[in-house]
Amino acid sequence: MSVTIDQVWAAAERIAAHAHRTPVLRSRSLEAMIGAELYFKAENFQRVGAFKFRGACNAVWSLSDAEAPAGVVTHSSGNHGQALALAAQSRGIPAYVVMPEDSAKPKLAAVRGYGAEAILCAPSLAAREQTCAEVQARTGASMIHPYADARIIAGQGTAALELLREIGRVDQLIAPVSGGGLLAGSAISLAALCPSAQIVGAEPEGANDAWQSMQAGERREIIRPETICDGLRANLGEINFGILNDHHAQILTVSDAETIAALRLVWERMKIIIEPSCATVVAAMLRYREQFAGQRVGVIFSGGNIDLDALPWCRG
């Protein structure tokens, strides 16, 4: 099973009435620092503050009229849960979001605020999966995995599709990589519209399973990721790895310190809020400047959901 550009085009049509068409931003100072022409697709301005709404919305609106009324279920402690909740609300169907019982209260409140039922479980992957299976059995809801799902990948690919339709040819396209929904979707859009361009993933050094997997030519896992990028701790999905492998994705890793410096730079120069996971793309372009110099580069700014109290430079 893979995902085609036709599925991305179909996703774009399916979500058009619900998702924002986010702006493409420029920055003279970042261009001067990196020596490249940069086009930032600002998914921090997407609904729920992240690209995740695209995939969730595509998945929800892909359900048949027979499937839809039973709703959707997923496990997520972050943006995907909120995105799925809002997407389900847009179709008027129930959403069940399985979350670890130690989830931060604002995250629980956000999921419930979008009308979903938050279902608490022990904070382990096994407990999450078992709880999801129980909810499925009880309700008949469709499981929507956060990234290892063709509908999700096609939906996430619409951000790059919009970007490329707006700005035309690029030499490289860079996005953060975690489970690989966004990067795989971006790779499909890039290959279709700009076949000779390079797809690049930015990944924290302490969660570099994608880098390891691409080096090894087979999927590798990291059990205990260590990074401040809370959106980039998942391991690549099987389908996601396959797509990235097919498209010869290049993975660039960055330290958390580089990510924080990049985050501050974007806040201070571009005057927009991006989250640490999102800042990895700027960190990567600064660290591997020679690869980007003189190039025309598309950049997916993945999201802007932050906990202001927990920002690293606030911790003494």
Place this chain on the structure above:
Amino acid sequence: MSVTIDQVWAAAERIAAHAHRTPVLRSRSLEAMIGAELYFKAENFQRVGAFKFRGACNAVWSLSDAEAPAGVVTHSSGNHGQALALAAQSRGIPAYVVMPEDSAKPKLAAVRGYGAEAILCAPSLAAREQTCAEVQARTGASMIHPYADARIIAGQGTAALELLREIGRVDQLIAPVSGGGLLAGSAISLAALCPSAQIVGAEPEGANDAWQSMQAGERREIIRPETICDGLRANLGEINFGILNDHHAQILTVSDAETIAALRLVWERMKIIIEPSCATVVAAMLRYREQFAGQRVGVIFSGGNIDLDALPWCRG
């Protein structure tokens, strides 16, 4: 002496090739909280990160060909100095920026980075003015006051003019008030395009000279303003007070705590960086909600220049 809408239109033409036409933003969550239709003119995305570039640019390009070569001089420890430096650079003429000798290094570096000569003096108003006079005598440079200057007021008025041309009628227009360049310029644009609408200034309680002045019907000064809003510590200029008085400007005051809460709200919900001085407008709309409920409101987001290390909630 006053300022006319013709001068604002002329300023708009004069700066068009140099200043950004900033976007007008919306926010579902802020609209829900305030119960009003809100149009945010995002001058945090303006060059040098604040509306100040509009006035400085208009002043610099208003100089005659005979005056221009000797350059411009001002005293400022903040955005106006940087704005004037960049504006002078755009015309290829010298800029002299008189700054207190205890100015933060990044501010000195920014002014010099735009090609201006930073001239240090003792940190008192008398020393600033004397040093400016000396520079004028020595170089023949034209003095460009930060706010008590018709060219500056007309330039700052172009932000509201652009906003109203884009969105049409409003019931109220709100902007922060300090020396009164922005608010007076906004009042002139509003009166011309929307004569029945109310002009509103947002001001910190600890620097409420504009509020006092409007109550008294004559200009009042505060010697030691106390507020975290470093852009709002100046007293209203004479010409600025006259314009605000003529236009029956309403001043709403807010506490610093309300301003910080509003700042966080904008960062978290709108995903954009605004500075504390700028957040006063949101704080005022939240505090005096009943005045704005059901109204169509233009909001000038004045700027986004922040020192991340010095943010209040970082100070334990």
